[in-house]
Amino acid sequence: MSLNIRTYRDLTEPDRSGLVNQIAAQRRRVADRLATVRRVVAVLSGKGGVGKSFVTAGLARALARSGRATGVLDADFNGPTAPQLLHLPVARCTLHEDGIEPLVSAEGVRCFSMALLLEDGRPLAFRGPETEGHVWRETLEAAALREFLADVAWGALDELLVDLPPGVQRFQELTELLPVPPAGLAVTIPTPESRDAVRRALRAAIDRRATPLGVVENMVGGPFAGGAADELAAEFGLPVLARIPWHPTPDIWDALATRIGAASPERA
Numbered sequence: 574m575s576l577n578i579r580t581y582r583d584l585t586e587p588d589r590s591g592l593v594n595q596i597a598a599q600r601r602r603v604a605d606r607l608a609t610v611r612r613v614v615a616v617l618s619g620k621g622g623v624g625k626s627f628v629t630a631g632l633a634r635a636l637a638r639s640g641r642a643t644g645v646l647d648a649d650f651n652g653p654t655a656p657q658l659l660h661l662p663v664a665r666c667t668l669h670e671d672g673i674e675p676l677v678s679a680e681g682v683r684c685f686s687m688a689l690l691l692e693d694g695r696p697l698a699f700r701g702p703e704t705e706g707h708v709w710r711e712t713l714e715a716a717a718l719r720e721f722l723a724d725v726a727w728g729a730l731d732e733l734l735v736d737l738p739p740g741v742q743r744f745q746e747l748t749e750l751l752p753v754p755p756a757g758l759a760v761t762i763p764t765p766e767s768r769d770a771v772r773r774a775l776r777a778a779i780d781r782r783a784t785p786l787g788v789v790e791n792m793v794g795g796p797f798a799g800g801a802a803d804e805l806a807a808e809f810g811l812p813v814l815a816r817i818p819w820h821p822t823p824d825i826w827d828a829l830a831t832r833i834g835a836a837s838p839e840r841a
């Protein structure tokens with residue numbers, strides 16, 4: 574069975590204006606919802622397993638400790654880890670008439686994750702045609718991101734960190750939905766392979782007019798050899814914001830949070 578997917582060009586005139594209106598309405602909902610969020614920071618890397626989620630959570634907790642209102646949107650729908658890393662209680666999110674209430678960690682980090690909707694940490698499942706499953710999955714995940722951005726009631730936030738899955742696709746979906754391009758924080762490990770993957774992610778981010786804040790090098794001082802952070806920093810004219818060792822102490826995160834906070838837009 575082949576999927577009958579029509580391209581934008583195939584749409585008839587009424588379909589086309591319906592689609593355009595629908596997209597405009599969704600973007601308006603996202604813009605309304607994020608009107609109380611001062612800055613969205615997309616946490617990027619090209620590869621999985623470099624510690625994007627680990628860095629997002631450590632940074633979020635330190636930002637909250639420093640008094641900044643901070644949220645984490647876990648946009649990795651298949652491997653959601655933010656609730657665990659933020660030590661959130663095992664609870665489901667509450668759905669209200671006017672949106673989804675994020676959970677709040679002991680330090681005050683507000684978090685929304687697919688893990689808070691699913692039972693038993695089961696992955697997002699698409700029940701439908703067996704063939705072309707990946708196409709459906711991508712469509713489903715893009716729709717989930719749209720709904721979460723439009724429906725999670727963050728309240729007033731200084732920073733909303735978005736923990737992305739590997740690759741650049743979710744980042745592109747994110748920028749299409751946001752009213753203004755996000756800031757970007759690149760996470761790499763020291764190796765040349767990670768450097769090359771993060772380079773691609775940074776280029777994609779800059780193409781989408783995101784503002785890269787700098788590079789965080791993770792898993793420093795361990796088995797990984799290389800100078801990815803310094804090389805990327807030189808290439809893109811960015812600061813190295815932190816070098817995170819294995820099992821970092823809180824002061825490492827606090828120093829990163831201070832740098833991120835200092836690069837934040839002024840409070841009105």
Ligand SMILES: Nc1ncnc2c1ncn2[C@@H]1O[C@H](COP(=O)(O)OP(=O)(O)O)[C@@H](O)[C@H]1O
Nearest residue numbers: 621622623624625626627792817818819820821
């Ligand atoms: N600096 C670190 N010290 C100790 N464990 C780490 C560190 N960075 C990452 N980890 C662990 O390595 C694994 C992969 O990190 P994760 O944040 O899930 O990567 P990603 O989100 O990029 O796929 C996780 O188990 C995480 O807890």
Ligand SMILES: [Mg+2]
Nearest residue numbers: 625626649654
């Ligand atoms: Mg992750």
